[in-house]
Amino acid sequence: MARSTFEATIAPIVFMCMGVSLIPLALPPDSASHSSIAPGIVWIMVLLASLMSLERIFTFDYEDGSLEQLLISPQLLTQPIFGKLVAHWVMTGVPMALASPIMAFVLSLPADGYIPMILSIVIGSAYLSLAGSVCASLTVSLGRGGFLLPITVIPLYMPIIIFGTATIDFAISGMDWLFPLAVMGTFLCLATAICPIVVAAIFRSTPLF
């Protein structure tokens, strides 16, 4: 059991690194063409890896009855939900940000792009956990492996892939990369304020059992 928890935590990062290491094999062997598409590739992999782990936020709690107990405990629902989302980000987003220099190295990203990339993944992945939790809470009773979750969550992910890629692109081409990063921060602030409340409302109002 402890092993399966560990595997489930490490799986998105392994998936991300493996996916990225395949990209150079499929492209012409000059590092210039790699570095121009590197920001996009990095962010697509972060997005897919985040999507992989999204189901786990509430499904285990739904299956083992913890969610049921949470819903009938006489306390505010938003606090434990926010706690779960922070935990999810610490277990998926932060390791992804820490592992991202490996991907950047494989894709021969210019050195200027490293710091903006790490910062954009730290901020962006927190938004992905928060926005994704809304869709995860809507689809929790449908069981695992459904396709409804990816379909509903991708539109919410779109702004982050645009500004995340822009942050790294701006940094490589010598422009002020703090601007797109600030836009991502705005999205994160909005999501932090709204998403836990929305998730709590969804759990309160949908017939889960």
Added chain:
Amino acid sequence: MSILSLTKFNDKVLRVENLAFERNERTIFSGVNFFVSEGELLLLQGRNGCGKSTLLRILTSLIKPQQGLVSTYGENIYADRHKYLSNIIFIGHQLALKLALSPLDNLYWTASSTRERQHIFEAMDEMGLSSVSGLPCYRLSAGQLKRVALTRLILSDAKLWLLDEPFSSLDLSGVSIIEKLIERHLKQNGSVLMTGHQDLRLSNIRKIDMTIWCH
């Protein structure tokens, strides 16, 4: 007449009136009427699939019934849901235990926050779990896990216990421990509503057969 009968009507911990529930356009049960008084155990019996667990979930306010009223001391449970929820404890088939954590840690986060760790140790000792309190839950047997979940009854202040087949997968000594707990709770004027198929060695039991409401 009115005041006397009103107080008599309002002194029930739980009163269910004309409850009906349907799922996927199939009526599971209808016309359900019963009450639970203070210091009383109500045993719900009935064949498998007749909606006992669903009924218990309705009483926890997890499911909203299509028709009927559930009230506590004469007040709809949805009127002050927070107050009602702080007065009940529900233990169902899903035990809400995290298998990677130890029984102690599991009880620590589900028990109310005011509890001391020492108190949890004492409760686990009473349930015969002191030897496994530090082991991860995936090492425990089904019966031991059930005991861990039922330890919450000792740690809770709730007046109304809603138990869905509390004796499933328990051994004989486990059953007698739970019977003792229930007896003590009833003596303290608490109430228990449980489903089950076994006969209990307790006084002050009322039995209801759910089959009369089933479809």
